[in-house]
Amino acid sequence: MDSKPASIRLVLDGLSALLSPAAILSLAGLWISYRVLIALYNISPFHPLARFPGPKIAATSYLYEAYYDWILVGRYGTVIREMHERYGPIVRINPDELHCSDPLFTDEIYAGPGRIRDKWQHQLNTGGAGPVSVTGFSTVHHELHRMRKGALSRFFSRQQTLKLEGEVLDFAQMTTDKLLRSSGKEPFNIKEAFNCFTADVISQYAFSESMGFVAQEGWEPNFATWVRSFFKSAYMMRHNALGRKIAQVLPMMADYLGEDVKNVMRQMNVVIPGHIKKALNDPDNGRVFADLVQSKLLPESELSMYRLSGEGFNFLLAGTETTAATLTVITFWLLSKPAIYKRLMEDLKGLTPDTLKWTELEQRPYLWAIIHEALRVMPGVSHRSARIAREEDLVYRSQDGKVEWVIPRGTPIGMTSMINHWNTDLFPNPDRFTPERWLVDGQPNYKLQKFLLSFGKGSRSCVGENLGYCELYVMAALMAMRIIPRATLFETTIEHITYDHDMIVLQTKKGSISVRIKID
Numbered sequence: 001m002d003s004k005p006a007s008i009r010l011v012l013d014g015l016s017a018l019l020s021p022a023a024i025l026s027l028a029g030l031w032i033s034y035r036v037l038i039a040l041y042n043i044s045p046f047h048p049l050a051r052f053p054g055p056k057i058a059a060t061s062y063l064y065e066a067y068y069d070w071i072l073v074g075r076y077g078t079v080i081r082e083m084h085e086r087y088g089p090i091v092r093i094n095p096d097e098l099h100c101s102d103p104l105f106t107d108e109i110y111a112g113p114g115r116i117r118d119k120w121q122h123q124l125n126t127g128g129a130g131p132v133s134v135t136g137f138s139t140v141h142h143e144l145h146r147m148r149k150g151a152l153s154r155f156f157s158r159q160q161t162l163k164l165e166g167e168v169l170d171f172a173q174m175t176t177d178k179l180l181r182s183s184g185k186e187p188f189n190i191k192e193a194f195n196c197f198t199a200d201v202i203s204q205y206a207f208s209e210s211m212g213f214v215a216q217e218g219w220e221p222n223f224a225t226w227v228r229s230f231f232k233s234a235y236m237m238r239h240n241a242l243g244r245k246i247a248q249v250l251p252m253m254a255d256y257l258g259e260d261v262k263n264v265m266r267q268m269n270v271v272i273p274g275h276i277k278k279a280l281n282d283p284d285n286g287r288v289f290a291d292l293v294q295s296k297l298l299p300e301s302e303l304s305m306y307r308l309s310g311e312g313f314n315f316l317l318a319g320t321e322t323t324a325a326t327l328t329v330i331t332f333w334l335l336s337k338p339a340i341y342k343r344l345m346e347d348l349k350g351l352t353p354d355t356l357k358w359t360e361l362e363q364r365p366y367l368w369a370i371i372h373e374a375l376r377v378m379p380g381v382s383h384r385s386a387r388i389a390r391e392e393d394l395v396y397r398s399q400d401g402k403v404e405w406v407i408p409r410g411t412p413i414g415m416t417s418m419i420n421h422w423n424t425d426l427f428p429n430p431d432r433f434t435p436e437r438w439l440v441d442g443q444p445n446y447k448l449q450k451f452l453l454s455f456g457k458g459s460r461s462c463v464g465e466n467l468g469y470c471e472l473y474v475m476a477a478l479m480a481m482r483i484i485p486r487a488t489l490f491e492t493t494i495e496h497i498t499y500d501h502d503m504i505v506l507q508t509k510k511g512s513i514s515v516r517i518k519i520d
């Protein structure tokens, strides 16, 4: 008798035995027992974080965090704030992670490049899959991140940003010209105008070619419109391994998915690579990607189109909504508090819209104060971001000496801007928008600035901080000079910019922040 059919029969018999209801039940039972054993270990005295305070339910399994962040959408931040009120400055917020609410410990957690700080894969899972998962931002290991960020940061130095600030002013002028052309027309959300401005600035800066959002008819759609689905799926991705696997094959299925997902895939896999290819083919391009490839700062393996596209997409992802949201908050307060606007105009005396310079604007104390107050209440990332001190235990001592903890090496520990920026010792009456809190004798309080987490801190902080600041100064001043005198708020209250939960970036009760204005 032929041995082949016999072996196939053997395999089929084995498979049907495996798939029998009894076998499936036993496998499920085994899996549940395994999960229960892990949960018991998590709350046992043998777990390295056993002595840290926090609710037992949070330490038992990831289901508690997943419930608040995934099912209720981005609401774990509020739960963490309540844990600190009950248990103190260091709390255990899930089986493996600690959270700190003491701003004085910031530089230990988010240390500079000389001390090893890894990121944590569990949190990076929010990025899903595809090119964006191989960027510097998404790199776990300190050493690999250092190489990746080191190669990029020289393009975003203060020197380099100063060289290109003329382009920022040009786009800001184009944006305000277009805003003025909408006078007498329907009210609109000013955040969309800023989304167009910031996306055009970054694409021009990085590829030497803007994405043309300011020049298009109207303000929507723009890059932020398309990446909304990316933020919406963030927590599902973090807690759902199957979701991440599906995301890996999404590019092939993009045409069969909803418009949003299709568009975000198109940006990541077609539009951004297209800009980068064009830049690489132009010997005189001189911008980030062309220079990066020519300079040989990175080994060949780091320069694949796949990885470069990820970095390009990430620049837009990280630099569009963040800066736009801060500008939106500034616009809201200039329109709703005439006293703030009046004092700002006194501060800007002697400047003309056509020749604004970032370095000059930084010297205006009240503008400086408004920008920092806006960055406080509207930080780039309102979700926590953990770091792992791989090779050193961190020693925490509260200022009054009453609390002391040794955080074991290898433990993810993070902070949340929405908690630090609401610390009442540093920022009394934190719900109020008070630029004056940033001034001492009318001059910038740079010591207070060190407590801002808006751009992150240490080795993993924002690479685009200088460009972000340049955009904020130039656009805020131009808005004050050209648009605010002719604009009014339309059906917008403080609720439209107030934190309720996060989708990595701040969300209000009504969703993304939105400030509708009318220009006369």
Ligand code: HEM
Pocket: 136, 137, 138, 149, 202, 314, 315, 316, 318, 319, 320, 322, 323, 326, 379, 380, 381, 385, 453, 454, 455, 456, 457, 460, 461, 462, 463, 464, 465, 467, 468, 469
């Ligand atoms: C107001 C403006 C901005 C704010 C508040 C902001 C905020 C942040 C924050 C908080 C992080 C760190 C996230 C973490 O801890 O995991 C970050 C990282 C980053 N940002 Fe920004 N950002 C701004 C503008 C920009 C711009 C204009 C760019 C343009 C290139 C940019 C590019 C990046 C990149 C590439 C990273 C990842 C850095 C790394 O880990 O190597 N950002 N940003």
